[in-house]
Amino acid sequence: MKHFWAVLFLLVPIFGVLAFVLAPYYNHSFPRDISENGRVIDQLFYFILYLTGILFVATEGALFYFMWKYNGRTNREPVKYSHGSHTLEVVWTILPAVTLLFIAIYQMNAWADAKMRKPDVPVTAEITGRQFNWDVRYPGPDGILHTQDDIILVDGEIHFPAGEEVLLSIKAADVLHSFFLPNIRMKQDVVPGMQQYMWFKCREQKAEVDIVCAELCGWGHYKMSGRATFEPRSEFNAWLAKKYAEQQAHRITQATAP
Amino acid sequence: MSTITADSHAHAHGEHAHTGSFLSTYVFSRDHKVIGIQFLFSTLIWFFIGGLLALGVRWQLAYPWSDMPILGRLLFSAQGGQIAPETYTMLFTMHATVMIFLVIIPILAGAFGNFLIPLMIGADDMAFPTLNMLSYWFMWPAFLAFGTSFFIGTGPMSGWTSYPPLSLTIDAQKFWLVGLTCVGISSMMGSVNYLTTIIQMRAPGMTMFRLPMTIWAMFITAVLQAFALPVLTAAGFMQLADLTLGTGFFIPEGWSWNNTLHAAGGGQPLLWQHLFWFYSHPAVYIMILPAMGMVSDIIACFARKPLFGYKPMVYSIAGIAGLGFIVWGHHMFVSGMSPVLGMTFMVATMFIALPSAIKVFNWLGTIWGAKIQFTTPMLFALSFVSMFIIGGLSGIFMAATPVDIFIHDTYFIVAHFHYVLFAGTAMAVFGAIYFWFPKMFGRMMNEKWGKVHFFLTFIFLNGVFYPMHILGWVGFPRRLADPYHYETFRHLLPLNQFMTWCAIAMVCSQSIFAINFFYSIFFGPPAGRNPWHSNTLEWQAPSPPGHGNFDFQPVIYRGPYEYGSPEVDIDYYPQTMPPPQNRPVAAPAH
Numbered sequence: 001m002k003h004f005w006a007v008l009f010l011l012v013p014i015f016g017v018l019a020f021v022l023a024p025y026y027n028h029s030f031p032r033d034i035s036e037n038g039r040v041i042d043q044l045f046y047f048i049l050y051l052t053g054i055l056f057v058a059t060e061g062a063l064f065y066f067m068w069k070y071n072g073r074t075n076r077e078p079v080k081y082s083h084g085s086h087t088l089e090v091v092w093t094i095l096p097a098v099t100l101l102f103i104a105i106y107q108m109n110a111w112a113d114a115k116m117r118k119p120d121v122p123v124t125a126e127i128t129g130r131q132f133n134w135d136v137r138y139p140g141p142d143g144i145l146h147t148q149d150d151i152i153l154v155d156g157e158i159h160f161p162a163g164e165e166v167l168l169s170i171k172a173a174d175v176l177h178s179f180f181l182p183n184i185r186m187k188q189d190v191v192p193g194m195q196q197y198m199w200f201k202c203r204e205q206k207a208e209v210d211i212v213c214a215e216l217c218g219w220g221h222y223k224m225s226g227r228a229t230f231e232p233r234s235e236f237n238a239w240l241a242k243k244y245a246e247q248q249a250h251r252i253t254q255a256t257a258p
Numbered sequence: 259m260s261t262i263t264a265d266s267h268a269h270a271h272g273e274h275a276h277t278g279s280f281l282s283t284y285v286f287s288r289d290h291k292v293i294g295i296q297f298l299f300s301t302l303i304w305f306f307i308g309g310l311l312a313l314g315v316r317w318q319l320a321y322p323w324s325d326m327p328i329l330g331r332l333l334f335s336a337q338g339g340q341i342a343p344e345t346y347t348m349l350f351t352m353h354a355t356v357m358i359f360l361v362i363i364p365i366l367a368g369a370f371g372n373f374l375i376p377l378m379i380g381a382d383d384m385a386f387p388t389l390n391m392l393s394y395w396f397m398w399p400a401f402l403a404f405g406t407s408f409f410i411g412t413g414p415m416s417g418w419t420s421y422p423p424l425s426l427t428i429d430a431q432k433f434w435l436v437g438l439t440c441v442g443i444s445s446m447m448g449s450v451n452y453l454t455t456i457i458q459m460r461a462p463g464m465t466m467f468r469l470p471m472t473i474w475a476m477f478i479t480a481v482l483q484a485f486a487l488p489v490l491t492a493a494g495f496m497q498l499a500d501l502t503l504g505t506g507f508f509i510p511e512g513w514s515w516n517n518t519l520h521a522a523g524g525g526q527p528l529l530w531q532h533l534f535w536f537y538s539h540p541a542v543y544i545m546i547l548p549a550m551g552m553v554s555d556i557i558a559c560f561a562r563k564p565l566f567g568y569k570p571m572v573y574s575i576a577g578i579a580g581l582g583f584i585v586w587g588h589h590m591f592v593s594g595m596s597p598v599l600g601m602t603f604m605v606a607t608m609f610i611a612l613p614s615a616i617k618v619f620n621w622l623g624t625i626w627g628a629k630i631q632f633t634t635p636m637l638f639a640l641s642f643v644s645m646f647i648i649g650g651l652s653g654i655f656m657a658a659t660p661v662d663i664f665i666h667d668t669y670f671i672v673a674h675f676h677y678v679l680f681a682g683t684a685m686a687v688f689g690a691i692y693f694w695f696p697k698m699f700g701r702m703m704n705e706k707w708g709k710v711h712f713f714l715t716f717i718f719l720n721g722v723f724y725p726m727h728i729l730g731w732v733g734f735p736r737r738l739a740d741p742y743h744y745e746t747f748r749h750l751l752p753l754n755q756f757m758t759w760c761a762i763a764m765v766c767s768q769s770i771f772a773i774n775f776f777y778s779i780f781f782g783p784p785a786g787r788n789p790w791h792s793n794t795l796e797w798q799a800p801s802p803p804g805h806g807n808f809d810f811q812p813v814i815y816r817g818p819y820e821y822g823s824p825e826v827d828i829d830y831y832p833q834t835m836p837p838p839q840n841r842p843v844a845a846p847a848h
Contacts, residue, residue, distance in 0.1 A: 005632050005640075008716070012644050016724065023728045028753065031733055031746050045661045052651040059647050062622050067640065072562070072629035079822040079829070080627030084567035084620070092619045093570075093612065100608040103658060108601055110660035115597035174515065175424040176527065178592065178667060182733035182746050185664045191527050191594045192423055193510020210746045214667040214735050216417045218424055219344040222739040 002074055006067035013060035017053065031182045034209065034230065036201040038185035040110045048103065114186070119165045119199050126169040127158070129177030129190045132220035134158065134211055138240055145169070151243050156226035158211065161236040162202040170196050178215035181228060183207070189215050202230040286395070288387035289805055293394050294373030295698060298691075300397060301365040308356035309765050314341060314349040316722075320751075320758035322740045346739040347415035348408070354418035355404065355434070358545070359441045362683055364397060366548040367448050367483070370690055371476045373698065375452055377796035377803060378473050380461025380812040385454040393447035396440050403437035417737065419538070422508035422530050426500055427515055435498045442491045449480035449487075456480075461795070463814030467572070468833065470794045470818040471565065474572050475551025478579045482540045482547075486583070490537030493530060500525075531593055535586035543582045546678060547575055549686035550617060553639045555818070556693050557624050559792045560636035562829050564819040566623030567616075574613035574620075581610040591662045600659050607657040614650045618643060629822075629829075633790075634708030638689025641716055642682055649677030652727065667737075670730025676723045688715070688771070695775075696789050700801040701782030707774045714767035721760030725753050791830045794818045798834050 001007070023029050030042055069075065126137040126145055136158045140149025160166050170179055172190035179198065180187040188198045211226035231239070287293060310329065317326045318341045330339030341349070372390065376383055384390045407414050410430035414420075425431045456469070456477045469477075496507040506522025508530045513520045558565040565571065587595060587603030621643045630636065652674040656662045665671065688711075695703050734747050741747045788797040795818075799808050812834050820831035825838065 005637060008713070009640065009644055012648075012720070015720070016648065019724060019728060023731065027749060028728050029731050041660050041664055044658060045655065045664070048655050048658060048661065052654055056647060056651055059618060059622065060644060063625075063640070063644055063647075066622065066625045066628070067630060070561075070625060070628045070630050072631045075629055077627075079561070079563040079629050081564065081822045081824060082566065082623075082627065083564045083819075084570065084623065088619075088623070089567055089570045089616070093616055096615045097609070097612050100611055100654075101605075103654065104605045104608040107604065107658045107660050111597065111601060111604070114660055114663055115600070175427070176421055180667075180733075180735070182664075187592050187663050187666060189593045191510075192513055193527070194594050196594055210744045212733075212735055212744060212746075216347070216421070216424065216737045218427075219342075219347050219412070219415065221347070221737060222343060222741065223743070225744055 003068050003071060006064055006071065009060070009067055010064040013057050013064070016056060016060070020049065020053070033183060033185065034202050034204045034207045035184040035186070036203050037110075037114055038183070040113070041185040044107060044110055047106070051099070051103070118197055119167055121165050121167050123169050123197075124160065124166045125158070126171065127179060127190075128171045128173050129179065129213065129217070129224075130173035131175065131218050132213070132224035134179070134213075134224070134226040135173075138243075140244060149244070151240065151247055153243065156211070157229070158226055159229045159231060159236055159239050160202065161233045162205050162207065162230040164233065165199060165201050168198045170198050175217050176215045177213050177217045177224065180212040180214035181209060182212060183209040187214055204230065205232055206230065286391060288383075288391045290372045290376050290384045290387070290390060291698070291803065291807075293390055294369050294371075296394050297364050297368035297372060297397075298698075300401070301361050301369060304356050304360040304401075305365075306768075308353055308361055309768070311349050311353035311356065313761060313765055315346065315353060316758040316761045317341065318346050318349075318739060319741075320755040322742060341739075342412075343739040344412035344415060347737070348413035350737060351414050351417050352404075352408065355414070355437075357679070358418060358541075359438065360397075360401070360404065362545045362679060362687075363441070363445060363541070365687055366545065366683070367445065367452070367476065367479060368394065368397070370472075370548060370552065370687075370694070371448065371452055371479075373694065374472055374796060375455055375476055376459070377697070377799060377807055378470050378794055379456060379459060379464055380795050380808065380814065381455060381459035382806045382808070384451050385459055386451050389447050390451050393444045393451065396444040396447065400437045400440035400444065403433045403440060407431075407433035407437065419531075419534060420497065421534075422497060422500065422527050423510075423513060423515070425497065426509065432498065432501055435494050435501070439491055439494050439498075442487050442494070445483050446487050446491075449483040452476055452480040453484065461812040461814055464795075464833075465814075467569070468814055468817045470551075471554035471568075471571055471575075472548070472551040475547045475549075475554075475575055478575050479544050479547045482544055482579050482582065486537045486540040489533055493533035493537075496533075497530065528590070528594055531590055531595075532586070535589045536583075539586035539589065540579070540582045542675075542678075543578055545683055547578065549642065549683040549690075550575065552690045552693075553642045553686050554621070554624075555792075555794065556635045556639040556689055557621055557643075558819045558821060559693075559790055560631045560633055560639070561625050561628035562631065562821045563624060563628040564821055565620070566626070567620040568817065568819060570616055571620055574616045577613035578610060581606060581613070585610055588657060588662075591659050592666050597659075604657055604659045608654070611650060611654055611657070614646075618647055618650070633692075634703070634705055634712055635689040635693035635790075637709065637712045637716075638685050638692065641712070642686045642689065645677055645681030645685060645719075648724075649674060649682055652677065664733065665730050667735055668730040669726040669734045669736060672736055673723055673726030673730055676726065681719050681723060685715070685719075688712075691775070693790070694796075695778065696785030697796055697799075697801050697803070699779050699782070700785055701778050701780075702785050702789060703778040703782060704774050707770055711767060711770040711774065714770070715764060718760045718764035718767060722757050722764060725757050729753065788832075791828075793820055793830050793832050795833055798832060 128135040134156055135154045138151040139145045170190050172192045178189040184200045186200050207230040209228050211228050213224035325339035407430040414430045414434040416425040499505040500507055506525040508527050509520050509523050509525045511523040585607045588607040591600045692703055692708055742751055785801045787801055814833045822829050823831045
């Protein structure tokens, strides 16, 4: 087959596009989004996916077409003795430049929402990454963090109120970790010695999702997982009260133990 | 090794009566061609080792905690062939370390830079031959240090980026850092040499804008290395001091490990990331620009047509290099770096896609209206273009900061850099080996088996790396020994098994290359000076060139891409061929 290689290269855009078209039908795409901000990030992803998809098909298509048409074995025309084209260079410099600048500016608002515009609400909880667990500290009945009545949990089961802005103070105790909630589209590395904040809003009333550590933190990195439960404010408060009571009971048994 | 170069030096002895002991001719040689071939062999061996390490990683991702057949016994006999989480962490750390520092960087600059620069500019050797020899021999302490680090404790296991404070808790990291420093010294010696040689030793008539793209790319790469490397070397020493001398450059106040408070403190873990990426982002271009240069030469040669837009190609390489210094922060969008800086780095990063796009358009322009000869080197070069489009476009996703929040540290990133570094650079290197093999060893490689090798590698590499985009889309994180205990990623196991089998098949297909390579060194058909009918200078020298390279004084009349010129009857026009009006005597060689 004279055009074997051209056809082989045509498979790249065909399978390349097909993979992205079919993957969602097999649940191989974004995990379920439960957040307010996540939608924006997903839309930006798809925006770039379509844009680059068009460019991908166009450039790979041109490559295939030229390989087919200008195959030395079949092309009887003399080669085009050309050293380039100034006009073309200008066109294919300015067009991508404008497009890229547009993409960059188009992203800025979502970035600012996700990382720069910290909401003006009290801190819901303090999360501390340590090898290999996510510890959480909630303010106790007094509503203030770092007081005697704080509720401290180290079992990786973390609850958040749903339907309202959650503000987390996040830290690392030993090495770098990264607090990643795939279903919220939110991720932030935690750095020893640095105090950082993270915020999001769950738009579903009830959800239980994975907490993933996304920054290498040692041999046990793979098992540094947790579960985040989102529930309405009333249920969250009740759960918190229950945990507070358990902790108090535990303290009393500890204190009265012989 | 000695038998191979014996061939080339039989030539040298005949022509130049060059005398020297066996040791100074073949081992501690100062001839750039021997040094280049030494680099080539060393890096190919490490390429094999790095590939096996990758297979270990892939096995664990496909069949977590199950005994690895054949290799498992060999590598992890202590665990009965099973990969422990420590071992897994070491495997991906060392896979990246070996591939980046011991394969890609030295094979591009060390092997091809050394071999090609003097030949393509018409010089008899490098400007500083002894320094050149040292640049190779400084790789050996690196080989030893990295090699030893495998056996210290559980081996280096803080990723190829060696982020503190984790790296400060691992003993093997000391050896790893020493290895890194030695690679740096070697690269620095090389780059100083390349810069001087290209500036000072061009043959008469070889103006800067008559240099082949390979040389332009090597030149700009050398500039990148010379300016970025000192930062990494300094940072490496700082981390080494934190590990051994008790300083605290990267250790925050009040940091304790194993219940011991670290005395120094007052440092910043993010400082390392800034310093590391200030080198390692330009290093990404150090790992791709020479490949782009070689691909440009190969494509023009087999398109039988001038390179489209030579000057824009040069300027775009320079543009990539310039912008390459101000984009390092895109590795740190979610690291805790100021989000305001994140925006700045996003804009700079978006713009670095521009010169890459210009290059792709110009390669397409080169094969437009051509008469393409589908030789093995050409197939690899064209696949570089095809795959680089994927690697380039996926870069836009991670440059966009909000999207990067999700895909950062997922397999989307892994897909991106494997498309650039394996499907891009490694394929270009294969192409370059097939292309310049006749010049290196005086014999041709087998075309048919070369094409079989290309076909299998091309199919399987896409089988391994393309699905990584899909994994990243789900959020599948990098560097996890067992991601399947997460509910979100449990259903990704079958896809990972498919990828692993493609990886195994891809590694196996490389045996075709290995056999072809070694067989052709001894039994390939003799190549003659210019088997590809190429214009560039190295093809006017004997194959293989003797000591001193040229058996005539090269004088350059034109640029390297005059294929299909109406001025001559043949479809190529070597740089050394005098123009018709002053051609009383036949050109010395073509």
